Structures are given as C-alpha cells and as structure tokens.
Amino acid sequence: MQEHEKVFETQMSQDTGIRKKIESSFKKDEGRDVMLKDLLLIEAAMASDQIIVSLDESARNHFYETAKQFNEFKSIVWVNPTIAEEEAITWLEEGAPPDQRWLLGQ
Numbered sequence: 001m002q003e004h005e006k007v008f009e010t011q012m013s014q015d016t017g018i019r020k021k022i023e024s025s026f027k028k029d030e031g032r033d034v035m036l037k038d039l040l041l042i043e044a045a046m047a048s049d050q051i052i053v054s055l056d057e058s059a060r061n062h063f064y065e066t067a068k069q070f071n072e073f074k075s076i077v078w079v080n081p082t083i084a085e086e087e088a089i090t091w092l093e094e095g096a097p098p099d100q101r102w103l104l105g106q
Contacts, residue, residue, distance in 0.1 A: 018039065018042070018043075018070070019036065019039060021070060022035050022036060022066070023036070025066075025069065031058075031062035031065075031066075034058055034059050035059065035062050035063060035066065037059075038054075038059040041054060041059070042063065042076065045076050045077075046072070046076070049096075050075050050076050051076070051077045051079070051096055052076060052077070052078040052079070053079055053080075053081055053088065053092070054080065055081070057080060060078045060080065060104075063076075063078065063104050064078070064104050066104075067104035067105030068105055073104045074103065074104060074105040076103070076104045077096075077098060077099060077103055077104075078102055078104055079091065079099075079102045086101075086102070
C-alpha cells in the first residue's frame, strides 16, 4: 500500500476529551466498551479525511447513535464494504466523495 501511495501517515494522539465523554455518558452494557475499543478509528478519521471503511456494524451503530449527542462525530463518513447496497467499492473508485447516506448522526 505504501509503494502505491495509498497510506497516509500523520501524527495523532488520543482525544482524551472524547474518551472521557464516552466513559461518563455510557454504561458498559450501552456499548461503551465497543466504542472505546474502536475510538482509534474515529480519532484517525478526525485527523485525516473524515472517512472510516470498516466491517464492524456494531461499532458503527453505536457511534451512529452517539453522534446524535456528540457533534464531533457528525462529519464522519462510515461505510461498510461488505454491504452491497452501499456500493463502497464504486464509491472508493470514484475518489470517496463525501456521501450524506453514511454520515454518522444522520
């Protein structure tokens, strides 16, 4: 991937503010642990192109619901390449333009 210039390297740090908001806003059985485990995806998206491509529907659903309370997540596009209706491969081949259908919190 690097030799084809498909890897974007950036210096990023954990967003302790968001982490603390999740820890204080949700109980363990409300998906807190799922979100904390995958918060790195959100942090990477926020530090780069605002896009997450992931198979993890559980995490996406939790972050989708959380985005209704956390404005920080609302500009993040989350697409699952295994869901045929999302046509993720075509979307990626077209340069992954922002798509309202996959915005968290929509």
